[in-house]
Amino acid sequence: MTELIQQYWQQYLFGTPGHPTGLVVTLWLTAASVGLGFVLAVPLSVARASTNRWLSVPVSFYTYIIRGTPLYVQLLLLYSGVYTLDAVRATPFLNAFFRDAFNCSILAFTLNTGAYTTEIFAGAIKATPYGEIEAARAYGMSNFALYSCIILPSALRRALPAYSNEVILMLHATTLAATATVPDLLKVARNASSEYYLPFVAYGIAAALYLCISFTLIWFFRKAERKWLAYLR
Amino acid sequence: MIRSRNVNENHLQQTRPLTLSSAFLTFALSLDVLRRIGQERVPAIVLFFTLMSWSLCVSAKDWKVIRFGVDPSYPPFESKAADGSLVGFDIDLGNALCAKLNAKCVWVENDFDGMIPALQARKIDAVLSDMSVTEKRLQQIDFTGKISYSPTRMVAKAGSNLLPTAESLRGRNIGVEQGTIQETYAKIYFEPHGVNVVSYQNQDQVYADLKSGRLDASLQDEAQASIGFLRTPEGEGFGFCGPELQDPKILGSAAAIGLRKVDTDLKNALNNALAELLKDGTYQTIAKKYFDFNIYGN
């Protein structure tokens, strides 16, 4: 067991320069997916909460598909499935993009977290007290001003507990990148277990590291809630 | 704290009542039982006796049933047919051995890197999956006598002029199956010199990425690559690159059946059965079905 830790501790945490593995890769995957998912979700949630059917129906179709299928299937589709299509191989940009396992994983995670976050934010937008919107319209605010000054700040605050949940679930979901050969924490644990035949130790170390990151994220979100939901205390 | 996703919207309408309380009675009973647990010291003992009297399927120590672990992504040694059944040289050989021992063969599918942990956890009794005998493996498990021999060779796109050396492969991606001797070889000789070694869960995935272009080369058993990939329509445009790799310490000397170290009786039984198969020609008949050369080696 000590041999396993001695040989693999570096790979578990940060890997070698130029070839990062383990914890850093997991954190990078989580940060990238969550960040891009957030950027994707804000406009989509506005569309989803809109009364205009031409906007809300396509978005709800997208969230329905993504939330109804497992992330593993989505990842496999984007990693193995898409790359076999001739159209993708023919276009040089798409070919280069889907060739890299990392890109495929981030794309799959972004689309997935985007869908869930869209639903969370849309629910929060719909829960905005109607009086605020009436008042904003009475003041003559344009649609853009209405959204950016009144609706979105309060909706994002309201969505914070559910969103923090979503971020932690996304951290858990990044373990799937290991099945697409991305060298994240789970892949290193798998390598260690395969070399030393000690599955419990290898996966146990990975579990402990994930636990640490989860606790850190929870602590961070508690602080955020203290700041942004201070009016509820 | 942490909840599950999929927030459902609530809709309320009057409707006919469903009768579900009987189904939930059992669950409610368990809740009731636990309320009493806090007051009495019953459960631990109850649990023990339940476990002890609970004998489901039993693994026979007199070897009437032998569970073989196999990773069916390695044709012609082992693979899956369209109807889901296992076919291959190892499968036929295993069935023949069981017939000789008057035992029932149970084939358990498992990923290759999980074979030895599964063997040690007694999920399976033997590993018959083209596993080579190496010093490292001998530290953990035991092996029967040789059942086949096939060297390691590299496959790449025909005409790519790649060689199985670190210099030639520098900066390129080479694929291996996780847990194999080829992975160990690549990690020792290639990875420290700037070659990107990618491990996959099974050999099918290696070939899939080789075909799609994500990998520049792959390292595996020569007979498997030749019959299971290159001679199929799949393997068009690919070929062997470079000679067979030599390193008996890492690549082993032959493939054999893996066993737990304590199961010496099973080892002797299998060795005797194997000797009989070799003597009466059954082995050769089976081998001829899959290989047009001598797979047993010298």
Place this chain on the structure above:
Amino acid sequence: MLFEGYGRQLWNGTLETIQLALLSLLLAFVIGLIGAAAKLSRNRWLSFPAMIYTTLIRGVPDLVLMLLLFYSFQDWLNRLTDALNQQQIDIDPFVAGVCVLGFIYGAYFTETFRGGVLAVPKGQLEAAAAYGLTDWQVFHRVLFPQMMRFALPGISNNWQVILKATALVSIIGLHEVVRAAQDAITGTSSKGAYHAFFFLAVAGLIYLILTTFSNLAFMALERHYSIGIRRSEK
């Protein structure tokens, strides 16, 4: 042929997925009830381990837990039966999968039921006790139906998660839909470039159908458990 001869395997995989999900749901439900009772108990020897259990399980990704428990499970059982000088109890992969999934999602159900129990107004329980109802009657007639109403969205969420987690179980070797699709892809790899996309899309569609039906079923259940409750808006 639509599925190139793999239709039967896909169908078997779907059935196995449904069986796996339902049995895991059952196990997780029972574990959740027990866990919630333990967590709400005043006895520290019960509530502390229950808290450790939910915190650990929900803080570690499912895939890591599955891989961790899949081999360890059989190993621990072996040690137990060895220590008791009993014959080894074989756990077949399906049962192992059910146990692992049930154990993991039992933690999520514990939280759901705990939230549900806490949401029932305490005054009702006090009044029921004041009327002389036995503990069992209080539970069966007052606490449980109302707890179900609050817990039902959580249960439905957890069910959807379990259903999609069965896709992960293919990684530890069980023969469900995703594994069937992957076998189909390997088996038909000579038939053309689109087959990988096709079979994976079929697997996704199967899951979509299953989740849609689950949604409808849970909507019906919610209607049943919300009978007599007036909604605040509309």
